[in-house]
Amino acid sequence: MKIAVCIKRVPVQEGRFAIAPSGTAIDEAGLKYDVNDFDLWAVEAALRLKEKAGQGEVVIVSLGPDAVQEQIRKALSMGADRGLQLRASAVPPDPFVVATALADALRGGGYDLILFGRVAVDDAFGATGAIAAHLLGLPCVTGISTLEIANGRGRARRELEGAQEVMEFPLPAVLTIDEGLNKERLPSLKGIMAAKKKPLEVRAATLAEPRVTVRRLELPAERAAGRIVGQGAAAVPELVRLLQTEAKVL
Amino acid sequence: MPTILAYVETRAGAVRKVGLEAVAAARATADAAGGGEVHALVVGAPGVGAAAGALGEDGADAVLVLEHPAFERYNPEATSAVVADRLTRGGYRLGLLGSSAQGRDLAPRVAGVLGVPVVTDVTALRLEGEDVVVTHPIDTGKVIATLVVRGTPALVALRPGAVAAGPAPRQPRVETIAAVGDPAATRVVTTELTLGTSTRLDLGDAPVIVSGGRGLRSAENFRLVEELAGAFGNAAVGATRAVTDEGWRPHSEQIGQTGRLVSPDLYVAVGISGAIQHLAGMRTSRTIVAINKDKDAPIFKVADYGIVGDVFEVVPALTAAVRAARSAS
Numbered sequence: 155m156k157i158a159v160c161i162k163r164v165p166v167q168e169g170r171f172a173i174a175p176s177g178t179a180i181d182e183a184g185l186k187y188d189v190n191d192f193d194l195w196a197v198e199a200a201l202r203l204k205e206k207a208g209q210g211e212v213v214i215v216s217l218g219p220d221a222v223q224e225q226i227r228k229a230l231s232m233g234a235d236r237g238l239q240l241r242a243s244a245v246p247p248d249p250f251v252v253a254t255a256l257a258d259a260l261r262g263g264g265y266d267l268i269l270f271g272r273v274a275v276d277d278a279f280g281a282t283g284a285i286a287a288h289l290l291g292l293p294c295v296t297g298i299s300t301l302e303i304a305n306g307r308g309r310a311r312r313e314l315e316g317a318q319e320v321m322e323f324p325l326p327a328v329l330t331i332d333e334g335l336n337k338e339r340l341p342s343l344k345g346i347m348a349a350k351k352k353p354l355e356v357r358a359a360t361l362a363e364p365r366v367t368v369r370r371l372e373l374p375a376e377r378a379a380g381r382i383v384g385q386g387a388a389a390v391p392e393l394v395r396l397l398q399t400e401a402k403v404l
Numbered sequence: 405m406p407t408i409l410a411y412v413e414t415r416a417g418a419v420r421k422v423g424l425e426a427v428a429a430a431r432a433t434a435d436a437a438g439g440g441e442v443h444a445l446v447v448g449a450p451g452v453g454a455a456a457g458a459l460g461e462d463g464a465d466a467v468l469v470l471e472h473p474a475f476e477r478y479n480p481e482a483t484s485a486v487v488a489d490r491l492t493r494g495g496y497r498l499g500l501l502g503s504s505a506q507g508r509d510l511a512p513r514v515a516g517v518l519g520v521p522v523v524t525d526v527t528a529l530r531l532e533g534e535d536v537v538v539t540h541p542i543d544t545g546k547v548i549a550t551l552v553v554r555g556t557p558a559l560v561a562l563r564p565g566a567v568a569a570g571p572a573p574r575q576p577r578v579e580t581i582a583a584v585g586d587p588a589a590t591r592v593v594t595t596e597l598t599l600g601t602s603t604r605l606d607l608g609d610a611p612v613i614v615s616g617g618r619g620l621r622s623a624e625n626f627r628l629v630e631e632l633a634g635a636f637g638n639a640a641v642g643a644t645r646a647v648t649d650e651g652w653r654p655h656s657e658q659i660g661q662t663g664r665l666v667s668p669d670l671y672v673a674v675g676i677s678g679a680i681q682h683l684a685g686m687r688t689s690r691t692i693v694a695i696n697k698d699k700d701a702p703i704f705k706v707a708d709y710g711i712v713g714d715v716f717e718v719v720p721a722l723t724a725a726v727r728a729a730r731s732a733s
């Protein structure tokens with residue numbers, strides 16, 4: 155099993171977000187960064203498949219500035235074998251451009267599986283994996299929450315709105331991982347030490363001109379300040395009155 | 405004048421609400437740009453075309469129908485080939501889809517085939533000369549991006565329920581179209597579709613949602629949430645990830661970043677802390693009520709009305725009061 159996992163460095167979402175003076179970028183000061191959660195589940199899936207197969211290689215690929223090496227090292231400390239940084243000063247907001255650069259780097263790599271997270275929590279498009287699959291000419295299943303691989307074929311479940319579907323596909327394939335497939339392992343101390351010595355190759359990314367660009371970023375309008383109606387069951391009559399007369403939803 | 409293609413999502417032979425929304429949003433976008441045709445594309449098993457005429461209600465000038473047994477369940481490769489083929493032949497300015505589980509899968513596939521730009525989870529759009537200008541929440545809804553998409557056609561997937569459009573009924577032409585290649589000869593095949601068995605209102609349609617969190621402490625205690633929902637009469641039940649992780653409720657009821665995005669008239673959060681990933685799925689609800697014993701819980705920051713208290717005491721009292729209020733009116 156040779157598996158590539160594409161991961162993204164994203165701001166930790168619990169942080170306080172502010173817009174940079176340019177109005178078209180997030181102010182990075184004060185934000186913490188980590189591997190996109192969905193990508194951690196993809197790394198975990200790859201490690202489990204390799205462990206089950208008893209042999210293989212898990213390669214971590216990330217596009218971005220040198221800071222992404224921190225996230226690649228985290229995946230290596232979980233147990234991945236080597237890393238590849240596609241160096242770019244920033245990640246463009248156009249998923250097609252990112253997918254093209256990743257596909258170029260993955261083409262001819264002899265991977266049985268190429269995994270992505272279903273969506274990056276920062277840009278929130280969830281399009282990169284499926285576009286890359288098409289560019290690589292590989293079958294693709296997106297947003298999977300179960301996965302079985304046997305005899306060169308795979309079977310995966312997707313959660314729909316109030317329903318589920320199962321898709322079957324031949325390997326090699328591209329999969330994007332949703333929540334529910336697994337919970338990622340924590341890097342062990344030994345893993346963290348080992349990761350420092352694992353190979354991390356750096357190549358320049360070739361990025362096309364983006365066709366999706368940022369005109370403006372804004373913080374969402376705050377909801378009008380609400381109020382605490384009261385404490386305990388004693389507050390219920392007043393709440394019901396407000397729902398009837400003010401909110402008019404009852 | 406722009407011609408816009410709207411992909412009408414179906415499931416088990418029935419048109420889904422997001423499919424109608426794509427048609428209505430296409431109508432509104434075309435009209436705002438000075439008029440232009442809206443073509444609705446319906447792909448499914450034989451019989452699916454029965455829905456075609458009704459799409460005029462949502463503003464379709466033409467309905468393109470493709471019926472083939474290979475489309476009985478969602479067929480991602482063959483469907484993307486058909487959508488891509490129509491988009492290239494028809495001289496379309498834009499392809500619109502719903503940003504549902506199906507649409508989020510289909511849109512980037514079509515973009516891949518055509519080599520055109522794609523954006524998903526869009527909450528507003530308009531044409532501006534050569535560009536499509538879209539609104540798209542990023543960073544779990546903490547930042548709102550205005551993006552410029554340049555490319556013809558451009559693919560835009562719309563967040564369910566986000567783009568409201570008024571009625572613009574007309575009598576559509578119905579055309580039958582052919583598949584591209586053999587739609588049964590695909591690598592990826594959907595072998596099973598399991599529909600939810602719930603007889604309750606779907607979360608996407610319910611005017612009221614009563615949602616429970618870890619504060620309920622067990623699957624059995626969700627009875628309180630069910631009863632409150634029952635008292636409203638028009639309510640669906642939702643849950644947090646903490647709850648679906650515990651297996652107290654099915655994943656299909658999860659609301660938030662990795663669950664459903666909902667915007668009901670009334671959202672009642674019961675024993676829910678208000679984590680950013682949960683808020684991302686419900687913060688646009690018209691009225692939010694929170695019941696939580698921790699007065700500092702973040703849910704109170706988005707709630708219009710809060711009660712600080714124990715759910716086991718407050719919820720039964722609220723259920724009784726709502727029942728009384730509804731039977732009095």
Ligand SMILES: Cc1cc2nc3c(=O)[nH]c(=O)nc-3n(C[C@H](O)[C@H](O)[C@H](O)COP(=O)(O)OP(=O)(O)OC[C@H]3O[C@@H](n4cnc5c(N)ncnc54)[C@H](O)[C@@H]3O)c2cc1C
Binds near residue numbers: 191619662677696
């Ligand atoms: C990538 C990612 C995606 C995620 N996606 C989602 C998602 O889609 N949806 C989602 O919900 N979460 C999601 N989460 C998880 C999210 O971060 C929170 O962990 C989760 O929402 C917490 O659920 P909760 O509010 O039920 O539980 P908790 O945070 O444990 O809150 C329980 C609340 O109940 C209150 N309480 C306890 N007992 C009582 C009582 N007797 N009476 C009244 N109040 C009481 C407590 O004060 C507390 O505020 C995601 C996380 C990540 C990292």
